[in-house]
Amino acid sequence: MPQLGLLHRRAWTYLLGQLLRPPSAVCIGEVHYHSQVAEAMLTSQLKPHQDKSNFIIKTPKGTRDLSPQQMVVREKILSMVVSCFKRHGAKGLDTPAFELKEVLTEKYGEDSRLIYDLKDQGGELLSLRYDLTVPFARYLAMNKVKKMKRYHVGKVWRRESPTIVQGRYREFCQCDFDIAGQFDPMIPDAECLKIMCEILSGLQLGDFVIKVSDRRILDGMFAVCGVPESKFHAVCSSIDKLDKMSWKNVRHEMVEKQGLAPEVADRIGDYVQCHGGMSLVEQMCQDPKLSQNKQALEGLGDLKLLFEYLTLFGIAEKISFDLSLARGLDYYTGVIYEAVLLQTPAQADEEPLHVGSVAAGGRYDGLVGMFDPRGHKVPCVGLSIGVERIFSIVEQRMKTSGEKIRTTETQVFVATPQKNFLQERLRLIAEFWDAGIKAELLYKNNPKLLTQLQYCEDTGIPLVVIIGEQELKDGVIKLRSVASREEVAIKREHLVTEIQKRLSES
Numbered sequence: 301m302p303q304l305g306l307l308h309r310r311a312w313t314y315l316l317g318q319l320l321r322p323p324s325a326v327c328i329g330e331v332h333y334h335s336q337v338a339e340a341m342l343t344s345q346l347k348p349h350q351d352k353s354n355f356i357i358k359t360p361k362g363t364r365d366l367s368p369q370q371m372v373v374r375e376k377i378l379s380m381v382v383s384c385f386k387r388h389g390a391k392g393l394d395t396p397a398f399e400l401k402e403v404l405t406e407k408y409g410e411d412s413r414l415i416y417d418l419k420d421q422g423g424e425l426l427s428l429r430y431d432l433t434v435p436f437a438r439y440l441a442m443n444k445v446k447k448m449k450r451y452h453v454g455k456v457w458r459r460e461s462p463t464i465v466q467g468r469y470r471e472f473c474q475c476d477f478d479i480a481g482q483f484d485p486m487i488p489d490a491e492c493l494k495i496m497c498e499i500l501s502g503l504q505l506g507d508f509v510i511k512v513s514d515r516r517i518l519d520g521m522f523a524v525c526g527v528p529e530s531k532f533h534a535v536c537s538s539i540d541k542l543d544k545m546s547w548k549n550v551r552h553e554m555v556e557k558q559g560l561a562p563e564v565a566d567r568i569g570d571y572v573q574c575h576g577g578m579s580l581v582e583q584m585c586q587d588p589k590l591s592q593n594k595q596a597l598e599g600l601g602d603l604k605l606l607f608e609y610l611t612l613f614g615i616a617e618k619i620s621f622d623l624s625l626a627r628g629l630d631y632y633t634g635v636i637y638e639a640v641l642l643q644t645p646a647q648a649d650e651e652p653l654h655v656g657s658v659a660a661g662g663r664y665d666g667l668v669g670m671f672d673p674r675g676h677k678v679p680c681v682g683l684s685i686g687v688e689r690i691f692s693i694v695e696q697r698m699k700t701s702g703e704k705i706r707t708t709e710t711q712v713f714v715a716t717p718q719k720n721f722l723q724e725r726l727r728l729i730a731e732f733w734d735a736g737i738k739a740e741l742l743y744k745n746n747p748k749l750l751t752q753l754q755y756c757e758d759t760g761i762p763l764v765v766i767i768g769e770q771e772l773k774d775g776v777i778k779l780r781s782v783a784s785r786e787e788v789a790i791k792r793e794h795l796v797t798e799i800q801k802r803l804s805e806s
Contacts, residue, residue: 361470370695373698381475384495390449397428397455398428407629408430409533415427429456441669445480446481449478450480453473453475455473458470458472468689472688476684476685479681479682496661503690505693506693508618508639510637510639510659511638511639512625514599517595518623520597524596533630542572543656543657547569551569574622577616578604599634606635656689658686658689660684664682668680710738714732721768729741737796753782765778777790778790779798
């Protein structure tokens with residue numbers, strides 16, 4: 301018998317003891333269980349220990365940590381986005397990070413393969429949410445909500461090949477705004493596009509265009525071009541790649557992989573290479589083939605109305621009717637749109653940052669009905685802001701400019717030039733906190749004054765209050781401006797009021 305450790309000698313002794321018990325006191329199942337325990341203990345003992353020196357500490361592929369500096373930038377972006385949603389009357393909503401697998405399946409077309417499935421942990425098959433739209437539809441159906449304007453900020457997960465430099469991750473944040481309910485045509489849709497314009501203009505990312513189309517126009521176009529109905533989804537997925545691939549390559553995919561006749565692909569090519577404004581919508585309404593298709597005509601009629609509302613909102617020049625826009629997700633039923641930056645605010649000597657679309661959305665009138673036992677539909681339209689991609693652009697711009705970022709919002713620092721003043725500093729800082737003033741001190745009994753002042757300069761704290769023996773004796777506190785290094789003596793009872801006044805003026 302090999303040399304065994306104390307733990308395993310005990311295991312064998314315990315097992316033999318169980319086996320030698322009288323037959324009445326032991327059963328076969330119990331013997332099997334105890335033999336499994338001993339075997340597991342032996343395996344763990346004899347298995348060589350993994351060399352920890354080979355272990356690399358890193359974040360999982362397609363994820364990243366955000367430093368305090370990055371969090372400041374992200375919070376500013378999110379704050380601007382959410383304030384816009386609230387300005388338009390949206391209510392906040394949150395849903396679980398994971399859903400029943402059945403809730404998410406067959407909602408995303410080809411992209412369903414990118415869903416993260418979780419290991420069965422107790423009888424339920426679960427998956428991490430792929431977006432915020434399907435959970436919203438599930439919420440509406442489950443709670444029998446017929447009308448709602450909501451926003452949702454949360455993380456989603458997709459098992460795709462990440463491209464970090466382009467702002468693509470496996471775990472990322474989405475900011476969604478959706479309007480659910482039965483309303484007159486195109487009014488909610490126009491508001492969604494207005495919101496996208498407000499956010500992208502407010503973030504000052506550079507010039508942008510919002511491509512718009514309609515799934516009914518696409519389906520009608522496929523029908524008049526001779527695409528078999530069974531291949532609509534596949535062809536739509538190919539068309540959706542036109543922002544990443546040339547028409548030549550997309551055509552090759554449709555002919556060689558989708559089995560489309562070359563002349564059918566060429567007819568599609570005549571349409572998908574068209575883009576313009578209201579004039580193109582009117583032109584397509586007169587198209588000899590497209591105007592004969594009921595679905596396409598309905599979509600074109602809605603787009604015509606949409607452009608009228610967009611003109612009233614003053615954003616029509618930012619919108620382009622683009623027949624190549626496909627939006628591959630299965631749940632879209634009407635108007636679809638996607639915002640693309642025409643250029644990033646990069647310097648002339650900087651590498652251009654290609655991030656693709658920075659916002660997208662559309663109408664999905666049938667999704668809620670998929671979850672309702674009676675199939676009752678709740679029409680919905682919404683948009684999603686691509687926070688990670690926007691963050692990549694803003695981050696690159698800040699690196700180029702060398703802009704310094706404050707990671708705290710501390711307004712006042714409590715300092716002393718002398719020893720044994722911790723108690724006075726603690727009393728002072730408590731007063732500031734109670735008055736709603738953001739304040740800090742060093743966690744040392746007797747810190748050096750130079751160290752304290754240097755900390756304020758390094759972290760961008762604007763004001764310092766200094767208390768020492770003379771100040772205590774005279775009933776005053778010195779108030780110092782870090783920027784100008786100017787000091788004034790303020791009576792103790794007036795200190796909080798004076799600080800609040802200065803902060804309100806800055």
